[in-house]
Amino acid sequence: MSYKALYRKWRPEVFEEVMGQAYIVQTLKNQIAADSISHAYLFSGIRGTGKTSTAKIFARAINCLDPYDGNPCNVCEVCRGILSDQVMDVLEIDAASNNGVDHIREIRESVKYPPVKGKYKVYIIDEVHMLSSGAFNALLKTLEEPPPHVVFILATTELHKIPPTVLSRCLRFNFKPLSMEEIKKRLEIICRSLDMDCDDGALTTVAINGEGALRDALSILDQCIAYHPGQLSYEHVIEVLGSINEDLLFQMTDHIAHQKPLKVAELLQQLYLEGKDMKQLLTELMKHFRWLMMASLNAKIEGWEAMPETKREKLVQQAAAFETRGITEMIRKMADIEFSMKKSAQPYILLESGMIALASPAPKAAPSAPSAQVAPPPETVQPVQKPKGEAKPSPKKKPAAAPSLAPTQQPSPTKGSSEDLLELVRQQWPEVLEQIRLDKKASIQAMAREGKIIAIEGEVAVLGFDQEHSFHCNKLDREDIKSYLSRLLKDKTGKSLRIKLQLLEDNKQSARQQQEQTIEKLKEAVPENILEIVEEE
Missing domain, CATH: 1.10.8.60 (Helicase, Ruva Protein; domain 3)
Structure with missing residues (x-):
C-alpha cells in the first residue's frame, strides 16, 4: 500500500476528533440528532482548520444506517462506501477547476435524481469562491429550493468573495484558527x-x-x-x-539594543554565507520583537505559557533594554525594510543597510540658527535718554537701532518646553519626509521637502515656504494632506500637532516691517520731545 501523508492518515473520522471547533461540532450533532438538516451550509475559515473533514463527517452521519450520538458509525455499508469513494451519494467538487456555468448546470440536472444508497445526496463544493459570477447565478435557484433529498456544503477560505445572495441562502459556520x-x-x-x-x-x-x-x-x-x-x-x-536559531535572534537583538552596528553586519554576513533566507530572517526577527513587546507589557498572550520557562525569562530580560514604544518603532522599521526588499534586485543590501541603521545611535541634532530678536526698548534707547543740554538730535541722523536689526522671516520659538518641542520636530521632519516616500506619495514628498518647520504655536507646527515655492504651499494646503502630515509627525515624535502652512514674506518686505515695529517701540519708550523720526530719502 502506498504511503499516506500524516494529514490524510490522521484525518478526523468522527466529530470528537475535530479540534478547536467545539460550537460547530455541537451544533451539527444537535441537528443530526433532531433530524433537522438544513438544505445548505457554508463553512469558512483559513486553510487546514477542518472544513472539508467536518463536511465529510457530516455527509456520512446524515446517511449512516446506524449513527450514534450524532456521529457516523463508519462500519455500515453506506459509511464504508463513502470512505472508499464507491458510493456516489456524496460528491466532492473542486470549484477552482470546475468553476464554469456548464459545471453548475450539470449539478442542477443531477440533483433531480434521488440518492442510490443513502438518505441524502450531498454536494461538497470546495473553494466555492472560485466560481464565476455566471456560475453563482446559475446555482442560486437550486441552492434556494433544492429537492428534499439534496444537501449542499460549500467551503471557502475567502468569505468576502461570496455574493450576498449566496450567503443569505446558507447556514454559516466560521472555522477559527487553532491555538x-x-x-x-x-x-x-x-x-x-x-x-x-x-x-x-x-x-x-x-x-x-x-x-x-x-x-x-x-x-x-x-x-x-x-x-x-x-x-x-x-x-x-x-x-x-530554514528558520533562524533563536539563540541567534537573541544575539542579533542584543547587538541592536546595545547599538553595535558592526556586530549586526558581521552576524548578517555569517547567516548569508550559511545560505539562510534573508527574508525569513527578517520575518523571524519581527516575530521575536513581537514577543519582546508582549514581555514589556507583561501580556500573557496565546503561546506565551507554552514556551520554555528559560526562553520567557530571556525575553523579559531582553525587553528591559528597550522602551515599549521603541520596540514598536523597531517592528515598523523592519516592516518597511521587508516591503522595500520585495521590489529590489539587491534585497540583501537593503536588509544590511536597514539593520545597521537600527543598531546605529540616533544622529545628534544640528544646532538651529538663533532667531533674530528685537532688543528690549530700554537698552535700545539708552544712549538717547541722556541728551546734553537742550540740543536736539540732528534732523539728518537716522535712527540708530533700525539699521542694526537683521531681517527675519519667521517667528522666534517660545521659551522652555516649546523650544525643546520645536527642536524635536525639526529633528524628526526628515524622517517624516522619508516615510512619505515609502508610502509612495512622491508628489507630496517633493513639495513638502521645500518647506521647513519654523515655529510651534501651542499645538500647531508651522511649516513655512518661501515665496518661490508658493505653488507647493498652496497645493499642500488641503485638510486631507495636512491630516496625513500630522499623523506622520505624531508617529515620529509622539506629539499630537496640527500642521499649519505659512507662506513666508521676502527679506526686503520683512526687514521693512521689522523697522516699522522698532520705530513703534521707540515711540512708546522715548518722550516725544527728545525723539525725532526722519524718513530716509
Whole structure:
C-alpha cells in the first residue's frame, strides 16, 4: 500500500476528533440528532482548520444506517462506501477547476435524481469562491429550493468573495484558527503513536509555524520525520524549516539594543554565507520583537505559557533594554525594510543597510540658527535718554537701532518646553519626509521637502515656504494632506500637532516691517520731545 501523508492518515473520522471547533461540532450533532438538516451550509475559515473533514463527517452521519450520538458509525455499508469513494451519494467538487456555468448546470440536472444508497445526496463544493459570477447565478435557484433529498456544503477560505445572495441562502459556520496549544497536543498524540523521541521545543516550533492550521503543522512534522526518522529535535526542525536559531535572534537583538552596528553586519554576513533566507530572517526577527513587546507589557498572550520557562525569562530580560514604544518603532522599521526588499534586485543590501541603521545611535541634532530678536526698548534707547543740554538730535541722523536689526522671516520659538518641542520636530521632519516616500506619495514628498518647520504655536507646527515655492504651499494646503502630515509627525515624535502652512514674506518686505515695529517701540519708550523720526530719502 502506498504511503499516506500524516494529514490524510490522521484525518478526523468522527466529530470528537475535530479540534478547536467545539460550537460547530455541537451544533451539527444537535441537528443530526433532531433530524433537522438544513438544505445548505457554508463553512469558512483559513486553510487546514477542518472544513472539508467536518463536511465529510457530516455527509456520512446524515446517511449512516446506524449513527450514534450524532456521529457516523463508519462500519455500515453506506459509511464504508463513502470512505472508499464507491458510493456516489456524496460528491466532492473542486470549484477552482470546475468553476464554469456548464459545471453548475450539470449539478442542477443531477440533483433531480434521488440518492442510490443513502438518505441524502450531498454536494461538497470546495473553494466555492472560485466560481464565476455566471456560475453563482446559475446555482442560486437550486441552492434556494433544492429537492428534499439534496444537501449542499460549500467551503471557502475567502468569505468576502461570496455574493450576498449566496450567503443569505446558507447556514454559516466560521472555522477559527487553532491555538498553538491545540496543535501541539495533537502533534504529541501522533508522535507517541509513531514511537518517536521528540523534545518540547521541537513540538512548540512546529506548532507555532503551523500558524493556526493543523494540516500545515502535520506537513511540517511529516517533512521532519522524513529528514530524521525516529527523533524530532529542535535543531532538526530549524534545519527543515530554514528558520533562524533563536539563540541567534537573541544575539542579533542584543547587538541592536546595545547599538553595535558592526556586530549586526558581521552576524548578517555569517547567516548569508550559511545560505539562510534573508527574508525569513527578517520575518523571524519581527516575530521575536513581537514577543519582546508582549514581555514589556507583561501580556500573557496565546503561546506565551507554552514556551520554555528559560526562553520567557530571556525575553523579559531582553525587553528591559528597550522602551515599549521603541520596540514598536523597531517592528515598523523592519516592516518597511521587508516591503522595500520585495521590489529590489539587491534585497540583501537593503536588509544590511536597514539593520545597521537600527543598531546605529540616533544622529545628534544640528544646532538651529538663533532667531533674530528685537532688543528690549530700554537698552535700545539708552544712549538717547541722556541728551546734553537742550540740543536736539540732528534732523539728518537716522535712527540708530533700525539699521542694526537683521531681517527675519519667521517667528522666534517660545521659551522652555516649546523650544525643546520645536527642536524635536525639526529633528524628526526628515524622517517624516522619508516615510512619505515609502508610502509612495512622491508628489507630496517633493513639495513638502521645500518647506521647513519654523515655529510651534501651542499645538500647531508651522511649516513655512518661501515665496518661490508658493505653488507647493498652496497645493499642500488641503485638510486631507495636512491630516496625513500630522499623523506622520505624531508617529515620529509622539506629539499630537496640527500642521499649519505659512507662506513666508521676502527679506526686503520683512526687514521693512521689522523697522516699522522698532520705530513703534521707540515711540512708546522715548518722550516725544527728545525723539525725532526722519524718513530716509
